[in-house]
Amino acid sequence: MQITVVEHPLIKHKLSKMRDINSTSRDFREWLDEIAMLMTYEVTRDLELDEMPVQTPICETTGYKLHNNIVVVPILRAGLGLLSGVLRMIPNAHVGHIGLYRDEKTLEPHEYYCKIPPDKDPITIVVDPMLATGGSAIDAITQIKKHGAKRIKFIGLIAAPEGIKALHEAHPDVDIYLGAQDDHLNENGYIVPGLGDAGDRIYGTK
Numbered sequence: 264m265q266i267t268v269v270e271h272p273l274i275k276h277k278l279s280k281m282r283d284i285n286s287t288s289r290d291f292r293e294w295l296d297e298i299a300m301l302m303t304y305e306v307t308r309d310l311e312l313d314e315m316p317v318q319t320p321i322c323e324t325t326g327y328k329l330h331n332n333i334v335v336v337p338i339l340r341a342g343l344g345l346l347s348g349v350l351r352m353i354p355n356a357h358v359g360h361i362g363l364y365r366d367e368k369t370l371e372p373h374e375y376y377c378k379i380p381p382d383k384d385p386i387t388i389v390v391d392p393m394l395a396t397g398g399s400a401i402d403a404i405t406q407i408k409k410h411g412a413k414r415i416k417f418i419g420l421i422a423a424p425e426g427i428k429a430l431h432e433a434h435p436d437v438d439i440y441l442g443a444q445d446d447h448l449n450e451n452g453y454i455v456p457g458l459g460d461a462g463d464r465i466y467g468t469k
């Protein structure tokens with residue numbers, strides 16, 4: 264399906280500040296939250312609507328509501344940094360959680376938690392700031408599909424070409440939305456130029 268780099272001056276501006284090694288965790292979280300809202304605008308652009316009657320103070324008119332339930336699934340930990348921005352735009356969404364960490368040596372993802380809401384035919388939005396090898400996003404989406412989700416979108420802040428290719432090959436039906444496509448992965452599996460370890464920068468753990 265589609266791979267979209269959301270080209271927006273506000274995203275470029277905020278993301279550049281997030282990349283800066285001297286930015287604080289507090290500022291980093293705030294910019295991530297703001298970018299999540301901007302990206303949600305783009306990711307939800309093609310959602311289906313149902314018509315419904317609305318009585319204004321003047322007359323009856325046609326209004327609209329979202330056709331599908333929305334489920335948002337952050338990949339723990341760093342994905343949590345995108346959650347509140349998405350929820351501010353879609354406050355009725357249900358939330359699933361997938362806990363994965365990447366082994367520092369093998370770069371293989373290890374799952375430690377999974378809880379997905381039982382909505383019928385939802386649009387599922389998986390969020391994780393970093394798409395590096397793609398292993399974490401691929402595993403998370405495989406799990407989500409096992410829970411019945413059919414229509415899935417992925418929001419990432421920064422991706423390496425290697426991760427985009429791997430995710431697209433593993434799950435070609437998933438729409439991918441990114442804030443930026445970076446250059447490559449380094450020998451430790453970090454995105455270059457990237458922003459370092461997203462979880463550590465959000466939570467101040469390093």
Ligand code: PRP
Pocket residue numbers: 338339340341342363364365366370372391392393394395396397398399400426452460461462463
């Ligand atoms: C980071 C990031 C992604 C993953 C990306 O999480 O948030 O989930 O790495 O790498 P991949 O595409 O090569 O799988 P990490 O494993 O560091 O865990 P954390 O969010 O708990 O810090």
Ligand code: URA
Pocket residue numbers: 341393395452453454455457458459460461462
């Ligand atoms: N995970 C991160 O947090 N950063 C990277 O550059 C790669 C994986």
